Amino acid sequence: MEYNFFPEIKIKEKVQTWVGGMSISKKINDEADKLTHNVITIEIYPGVSTERFNRELVPSLHADVLIDSRTIFYGSDKLEDLIQATLTQDRVFGRFGGHSFSDFIDKDQLEKCHKQIEDALSNNKRVVIMGVAASLVYPSDMIIYADIPRWEIQKGFKSGVLSNWQADNAGDDFLAMVKRGYFFEWPMADKQKQDVYSKVNYVIDSLREDWVMVSQESFSVALKEVASQPFSLVPFFDPGVWGGHWMQETFDFRKDDINLAWSFNGVPEENSIILNFEGVKMEVPANTVVFFEPKKLLGDRVYGRFGKEFPIRFNFLDTIGGENLSLQVHPTTSYIQETFGAHYTQDESYYILQAKPGAKVYLGLNNGVKEEELIPALERAASGGESFDDKKFIYQQEIKKHDHFSIPGGTIHSSGADSVVLEISATPNRFTFKLWDWDRLDLDGKPRPVHLEHGAKCIDYSRDEDWVKDQLVNPFEMIEKQEGWLEEKTGLHETEFIETRRFTFTEPIKLETKGSVNVLNLVDGTEAWVESLAGEFEPFYIHYAQTFIVPDSVSSYSVRPTEKSKSEKLKLIQAYVR
Template identity: 60%
Template structure:
């Protein structure tokens, strides 16, 4: 089957991008000469290869003075002390940081650097400042932003070669490195990026080492504006896991040499990327940059007013076909995630069953009559190695079939069993999973999978038993509109959750409304569909089976039809938006 692993967006009316250090250096030298720039600043997202920048980009510019932004900040030990409350001793969880990079500036160092730069100015010399926080050292005459997606950052953590910012921890447990990124590093880096976004003269893509691409800021900003007016897909990434299956490997004919593929994150702008095609030079950029630069057009006024410049919906796949059960887990309730972790809202979710083999099941809530004391006693015994957890006695289990849909509000015990493919539709926070039991496994790294019974006990809602689950969470399908050749159903999520989902089953064109929110879709049945404008405001957009795609709220009305090999057949989409 067709599946687009590298969807790209053709950018219209843009300046020509530069490819390779030779072209980039020529462009920058021309710009520097024309503007008589004395201070060239290269702001970097954490975990960028700064040594490559120094050797291949900065040194050829022949500056009089080169400053690494690390010189601006306190030493590693001092910074670690300042953020220890955010980082905590826990392997997985921290406390959301509200710091800015300015909090870590050594004022004496700042004065010394100012003096150095002024001395170079007196002789008409050139200064290049680079690194994380470089834009805070001294006002820039030319500002370049060298960027990375969060998924690439996590890949670099795993390599053992890169450290967190100001941490000197290359080779550390990658889960601890990701925790530091999620709760601290990415927060302050994104805050600075948003502050300087409109001032950036050039954007630099260094995802592929040795193959940089550069585009001017005006063209980049125009590209963001263009994307916010059309349907688009993010670049998916895939990852193996201890419970992972083989459906994606087989269905997509992809990475079959790996042990399995457990995850596909295909609708998560915080971590996914966009590929921008500037006249065949293809730049990979964090999708979050679109959220930062076009929040109103993308999200809509109501959603932006509620969440700020944050994309609140996420889509991903969980594949256990030929694999095993996910951990038994629970997500926090809203007040807990706010009070304990400093997050704005919790990780509510749902499982839409994209595929299911015989006897595939979901674990959802507890059996009738189970008390929290009884549950926690058995979970604690299992965590202490005193026998396996009696899941059949205590947890409600139900066989699932293709196209079922289950809501999972925070506080509900749940797990996807083996031999299913789940389209997980959830709110964006993705670090707040409290594992309660993991079927006595160790992870792919050989370390025990961590459980979080202290957090879990305080969030399990024991009233969500079999009767409540069947009544409230299982297949809440309601036909709300229909016509010749099409039907629209409300499929959830539960009233405790802010996401609404609609399933359309159709063999003819269907008109959609935005509902005042960004819309996120997946083609859950059928080979191809086409998204078309009702007023010719964007080009037709073709999607394939299992592809996630996003419709900005700025597009108030649009049409989706069967396409290509699906013409004359009945197909299905699932659609999510903020109520």
């Protein structure tokens, strides 16, 4: 089955690009020679390789004085003390602290840097400032910003080549490193990126072997174009202890891996986008569009409710030939707000893309299960005393292809073996409380963390078999039926803010964004065209199982079968904020 692993967004506006270190350094030097002062700042997102910049770009800038931004911030020991309340002692969960880089500046070190820079400038020497939050060191004549998607940072953590900001912890526990990024440095870096953006002169894609640089003005034009047309994110895939083989076989992809458990294909917070400037490709974090074109992308109503956050997430869970996911629960809204400082919880749903006979989903409790029975049984299993009797406590529902199950926060659940789930959820994706993990070790040989102390406080005991069958299982409701197409409402539960619609069609269908960004996936059928009703964007080609985003600015659009799929019955899932 064809699948687009590297979707591109063609930018119509003619934009000048500089490709490769030599071209970029020549442009920077040419511009620097025109400056009244001589301070060049290269600001990077935490995770961008400072070593590569220092090796391949900085020497060509002929700096008389080179300042590493790390020198103005507190060292790791003092920093650890200051952020302990944010990081907590937990291996996985911290608390959002609302920090800024300026909170951690060592004023004595900053003053020394200022004196060093001013002495150099008084002698007409060139100063280059390099590093994370480098623009906070000294006012600059030129700022170059280099970015990196979060998924690439996590790959660096996992491979042991990357440390957290202001820490010498490369090769440490992966989950703890991601926690520090998620709760501390990434929110802080996102805030800094937005604060400095209006002062930036050039933006660099530092991911590729040959760097690509464009002016900030051109980059802003490109983001406006992205927020005015359908587009897909660059998906990433990862093995897991419970992972299956359906994606490997269906997409003919990474077959040498032990398995593929996840595909994250609709998470702007972590995925990237590829901008195509007349053949020159630039890869940047997808959340850049959220930060700088939030109203066009999200819509006024969603932006007013969530701010610069993308509230919908799509991803795949593949257990065909694999195992059950952990038994888990997501927090209630009140618990996540009070405990972690997050605004909303991870309500979600499972849409079944594929299922083998006998596959099932674990959803809610069996009728009559009491807290005083369940929690001790989970505690004994966590301590290794005895295995957890899932059949005694957890309701198990057999599943088939195209079933749909709502999972509001507080509902115990797990995707069982031998299925592929399109998980449609709210975005705060760190908050999964594992209750039991089937007595197994992770791929790294360590026990996967179980969070009974959190999970036990979030389980809703009213969500038993009777309630689940009535409220959460296949909540399909026909909205409209015409010759060649059918629209159904299919959740999510009334307590969840995401609404989903399923369209089954053999003829072109017209969709409305409904005042919200749309996230969609072609859940059946080979391929389709997404087209503008007013010719405002080029036709957008989608494959089976491809997730794509339609900004609210599009308002209305059509989806139709291609010549190749015109004899098929296609199915499309559309999600938006109610």
